Amino acid sequence: MFYCLIIAYHILERELQVARHLQTSGVPVLLPIHNAGPHDVDGKWAIFWSYVPATQLEPLSPEHAVSLVNDLSLAMKSLTGSFPVLGVWERTCQAAAKTERTI
Secondary structure, eight states: OHHHHHHHHHHHHHHHHHHHHHHHTTOOOOOBOTTOOOEEETTEEEOOBOOOOOOOOOOOOHHHHHHHHHHHHHHHHHOOSOOOOOHHHHHHHHHHHHHHHHO
16 A cells, blocks of 8 residues: 555656646646645645636647647657556556467
């Protein structure tokens, strides 16, 4: 159980680092609050983000959409460190490996 709490903490800490890195790279992202966490709340981890009220946005042109995705890709590429494997993909890979062994 303790190991799972440590993993949860590190995943949330990494999420905050990624958001801050994207923001400093000029990618429009929702920002965490100043003391965002991670905070242990009765054995559950929480992080806190700035509230931004919903606004009506104009549709993106294809060129602007491609530019945003390119900016995001370049910013993510410049991010150092490793990323945790997403649980759903880990389980998918395990299921595929198990299926492969039974064939």
